[in-house]
Amino acid sequence: MDLSVEIGTLRLSNPLIAASGCYGYGVEYADAVDLSTLGAIASKGLFLAPREGHPPPRIVETPSGMLNAIGLQGIGVHRYIAEKLPELRRLGATNIVNICGSTLDEYVELARILSDAEGVHALEINISCPNIKEGGITFGCSMHGTFDVVSAVKKVTHLPVIPKLTPNVTDVASIAKAAEDAGADAVSLVNTFLAMAIDVETRRPKLSNIVGGLSGPAIRPIAVRMVYECRRTVKIPVIGMGGIASAVDALEFIIAGATAVQVGTANFVDPFIWSKLTAGIEDYMRRHGVRRIADLVGSVDTSTREKEWVSS
């Protein structure tokens, strides 16, 4: 069985990627998981400088999901390169570095710095974090903003560029198309959904930031629909995520059109989920006579459903 997939020039041994912000910088999990067995690790979002993030409470449990407003706490790109990358290289991890900018110039500078660092395999451009005021999602909510960031980053790097899209837009496929037109090698989606929870006893928001991003199984059907729409609109690979907690969930995204998938919130429930996901996908492939996982990508059969819908 062949689980390998290609994201632009990047070949992954399997389609399972640890989602940004839900796997630290990767090294934190090295005692529990052989990092070289993951398709890749998307790092916690990095700015040029270290950031404190928002004060607590920053996480709230919700039905079938969680709400977070971490505020992109992070060690900054220079410490990542000096302190985390050497260990990640030694452990044989495939590293997708998630970058965040308050300005277009910051994205460009980050891309330049990381392109010279040994052991970085791709850049995921975070234009979709709902939890910070400046930059980020301001770019990701418009076709022009997306186009501008992606084309500026593409000019300064040889690495595959993967803009990460926000679901907080009316038409995510048009944003994916703007990214493709700007030269993106793939798109990843979805980041979290802007959401809010209130403690009715105190009448106060449960998060210090008032609003946050919703993730976990609660968002999965919306994310699957968005992956399906993007796959129909762009030719570049789509990396899907949103509530994946089992092999069946991962397969759903792949069949909807995701070349690879990311797993975020489920890591907080089960850090050992990876071997279960792989075993479940392999079992499915065996039962369905699928030799290459790449053959499953976008294989959803909507033909009869469309006919039923038209005639009803």
Ligand SMILES: Cc1cc2nc3c(=O)[nH]c(=O)nc-3n(C[C@H](O)[C@H](O)[C@H](O)COP(=O)(O)O)c2cc1C
């Ligand atoms: C605690 C937390 C921190 C996150 N931090 C980042 C981040 O730094 N950069 C980013 O692009 N996405 C970040 N995300 C979004 C996830 O990578 C992912 O897009 C989202 O949670 C949906 O996937 P899931 O339902 O599997 O968690 C974060 C999500 C959570 C829950």
